[in-house]
Structure formats: C-alpha cells, structure tokens
C-alpha cells in the first residue's frame with residue numbers, strides 16, 4: 001500500500017493505493033492523526049485505487065472516525081467499488097460512515 | 111506435439127513442433143513407417159521447433175533409424191538446439207545419427 | 221488433476237501479501253471465478269493469516285504459519301495452521317454488526333471469514349488449524 | 358517462504374504435459390534458472406512420470422501418481438510417487454551409452470534423470486517414490 005495526502009480547500013484528501021491491511025494500516029493512522037494534530041478537521045479518504053480492506057483496516061477507519069468526531073471534525077469515504085461497498089454493508093459500517101459515490105460529491109457536502 | 115511432412119527432392123522432411131515424448135511418439139513413428147512403406151528411403155527430421163525429446167522419443171528415433179538403414183535408406187537429423195545437442199551427447203546418440211546444423215546442409219549430403 | 225499448494229512463512233505480518241498473491245495465482249490456475257479470486261479469497265485468507273501470526277504464534281520468530289490451498293470436489297479449500305495453543309472458533313466469533321460492537325476497532329476477522337467463504341471450521345482437535353471452504357460452480 | 362506444490366493425476370501418459378507445465382510454472386516462481394527450468398526439470402520429470410504411469414501403476418485407472426515440487430535449502434526437490442510395488446533404482450539403471458545398449462530403443466530414462474538432476478534417489482522403503490534434487494545457485 002502507498003497513500004497520498006492532498007488538500008482540497010479545508011478538506012484533507014487521502015488516497016489509498018493497494019490493500020489496506022494489518023501490515024500497513026498503522027502508517028495511514030499515524031499520518032491522519034498528525035494532520036489532526038495540525039488542526040485539520042475535515043477528512044476524505046478516496047478508495048478508487050484500493051484493492052481490499054481487511055478487518056484491521058476497517059478498525060483503523062472506525063477509530064479515526066471516532067477521534068475526528070470527538071474533535072468536532074468529520075471523516076468521509078468516497079469511491080468504494082462494488083466489493084468494498086459489499087464489505088461495508090456486511091459489517092454495517094455503511095451506517096457509520098458517510099460514503100459518497102465520487103470525490104466531488106463528498107467534497108461538496110462538507 | 112504436432113508435425114508436418116514435406117518432400118524435398120527425394121527426401122522426406124519431417125518437422126516436429128513441441129515435445130516429442132511418450133504420449134505422442136507413436137504418431138511420429140507411424141507416419142514415418144507409412145512413408146517407408148510407400149518406398150521413401152531418405153528421411154530428415156528437423157528439430158528447429160522442438161522443445162525437448164524424452165527417452166521414449168529418443169527410442170523411436172533409434173528404432174526408425176535402424177529400420178530405415180535395414181531397407182537401405184538413411185535418417186538424418188537437423189537443427190538441434192544446444193539443449194537437444196547436449197541430450198544426444200549425454201546418450202552418445204550423436205555417434206549413431208548424422209546430425210546437421212541446418213536443413214540445407216543435411217539435404218546436400220544425402 | 222488434484223492440485224495443492226503449500227506455503228510456510230515466518231510469523232510476520234509483512235509476509236501476508238506475498239502469501240496471498242501466490243495463493244491467488246494458484247486460484248487463477250484452478251479457475252476460481254474472478255470475483256472470489258480477487259476479493260473473497262484474498263480477504264478471508266488475510267484475516268486467517270493475521271490471526272495465525274498475531275494470536276496463534278504471538279509473532280514469535282521461532283514459529284511458522286503453514287498455508288495449504290487446494291481443490292477438492294469442486295471446492296477450494298484453504299487451510300491456515302499456526303503453532304499456537306488453538307482457539308474455539310465459535311466462541312471467538314462476535315457479531316460486529318450488533319449496536320454495542322459497531323464502533324469497536326476489533327472483532328471483525330472471524331465474522332468476515334465466515335461471510336466471505338462457504339464454510340469456516342477448526343480442522344484439528346487442538347484448534348490451531350482453520351479450514352475455509354469455498355464451493356465453486 | 359517455503360513453497361511446495363502437490364499434484365495428483367490419473368495414470369495416463371496424456372497427463373504428463375499438463376503436470377510438467379504446472380511444475381515448470383512453479384519453478385519460475387521459485388526462480389529456478391531458465392535452462393534448468395526449460396530443459397533439465399521438464400525432461401527429468403517427464404521420465405519419472407512416464408515410469409510411474411507405465412511401470413509403477415501399469416496404467417491402471419484406479420491408480421494415481423502424486424508429484425510434489427518444492428524448495429528446500431537452496432535446492433529444488435521433486436518427488437514422484439506411484440501406487441506400484443516399487444523398484445530398485447540402482448539395479449534398474451543401465452548405461453545406455455555402452456556399445457551393446459546404444460541401439461536399444463529403451464533403457465535411457467533413469468540414466469537421463471540422473472544426468473539432468475544432481476541427485477536421484479528412492480525416497481521410501483517400498484521404492485515407489487522417486488526423489489530428484491537439483492541444487493540451485
């Protein structure tokens with residue numbers, strides 16, 4: 001996995017490339033927490049280039065989302081392919097996250 | 111494996127494509143014996159498109175060569191790659207067969 | 221033709237992707253349909269491997285994880301064995317979709333394995349071999 | 358990572374090419390050098406398989422041949438097991454280059470296996486498992 005972080009207005013956009021799994025999820029967590037430390041509050045994770053996300057990757061998303069919310073911010077997700085959407089549905093995490101079809105839609109609604 | 115048979119003057123040229131192994135050597139044997147039945151006496155087997163030859167493939171070549179010689183004919187081989195040449199050397203069958211570097215050379219010398 | 225692949229790796233989560241890639245390649249050979257091959261199998265296997273490495277072997281360097289992937293009677297069978305004490309698969313499977321669990325960070329692994337594969341079972345008495353079966357068309 | 362492939366096929370010579378192709382593909386994964394992969398391994402394996410099918414199993418439909426291919430200590434290990442009575446590898450190996458054998462049609466299989474691989478040995482007491490080892494750089 002590798003990821004890139006960019007700003008779009010006051011939203012921090014993270015793009016995840018490859019699998020988000022137990023061996024690499026900490027990297028992502030660390031970087032998002034740093035941004036949070038620096039005062040960022042609006043986060044969007046774009047999964048258009050993501051293969052799959054394992055349970056520990058999901059766990060990281062859940063814990064980040066909680067932390068961000070506690071600080072008055074918000075974490076949104078975008079561009080889940082069919083398989084990833086199934087994954088969020090299976091685990092009912094689709095009820096916990098705001099999931100947008102495209103990056104633009106997700107950005108609009110912050 | 112597949113093979114093609116063509117005439118070049120009074121030489122019957124057989125080209126072997128793929129592996130000459132236990133599962134298919136009978137086909138080759140049969141066809142050459144038919145040509146021998148029809149009166150053909152000069153045979154050239156071209157191995158430029160052959161992968162490898164197993165011991166039963168070598169056995170067929172030995173027995174065909176013997177039969178052809180008994181009837182006053184000759185079997186020559188051409189275009190052995192390095193691996194096939196090694197195979198003939200390992201088994202000393204290079205001493206039993208006339209092996210030419212090219213089809214032209216083999217044809218010349220009949 | 222019956223085909224089985226056996227892999228043995230040290231107890232490091234960094235090994236997971238290589239193992240998964242190799243099993244997925246074998247699944248292609250075995251003509252496992254694309255979606256199962258690209259999603260169900262790698263994800264279920266990743267879960268089983270990370271449990272074997274983290275819980276079963278406690279990431280101890282002297283312990284290994286063995287994976288067997290094979291075809292039997294129109295089903296893909298994956299076995300993941302660790303050198304740990306074993307565990308009770310049923311007792312450890314939680315429902316992460318229950319309201320009290322939904323915001324937990326952990327506890328989705330066994331649940332996902334069971335949703336992604338047709339059967340997930342303890343394969344040996346000790347309980348340190350997990351066997352997952354995916355029926356194929 | 359230790360990798361092993363196990364294949365089981367019915368006793369038909371027509372199966373040989375498929376088995377060999379699959380083992381050769383695994384050799385590529387295992388980074389066996391090209392020449393060995395394209396020549397020594399497929400040829401030695403073809404010999405062992407045809408012996409297992411023709412002599413060991415006598416082409417009986419109820420008997421199978423099992424092949425294991427794997428990597429151990431920088432060596433490629435191939436095992437071919439049949440369900441026959443076994444045989445004495447050393448006693449059966451002839452020298453096909455001896456003048457009296459040179460024009461024989463048969464008797465080059467075991468000789469070639471031994472020339473193409475670094476070690477060829479009976480693996481079990483019964484003698485119906487042949488193990489071939491190729492040392493890798």
Ligand SMILES: Nc1ncnc2c1ncn2[C@@H]1O[C@H](COP(=O)(O)OP(=O)(O)O)[C@@H](O)[C@H]1O
Nearest residue numbers: 271272275276306307312326327328329330331
């Ligand atoms: N191979 C294993 N060896 C020992 N215990 C295991 C093994 N796999 C799973 N477990 C136990 O099952 C529990 C639930 O696992 P899982 O559903 O994957 O969630 P998580 O890994 O997030 O805890 C683990 O916390 C662990 O106690």
Ligand SMILES: Nc1ncnc2c1ncn2[C@@H]1O[C@H](COP(=O)(O)OP(=O)(O)O)[C@@H](O)[C@H]1O
Nearest residue numbers: 408409412413443444449463464465466467468
């Ligand atoms: N798997 C086997 N089971 C029983 N006998 C075998 C087996 N492999 C080889 N043999 C015996 O060894 C002999 C020599 O084999 P080989 O050198 O391959 O030559 P060929 O197959 O041409 O006879 C065979 O004729 C057979 O009697």
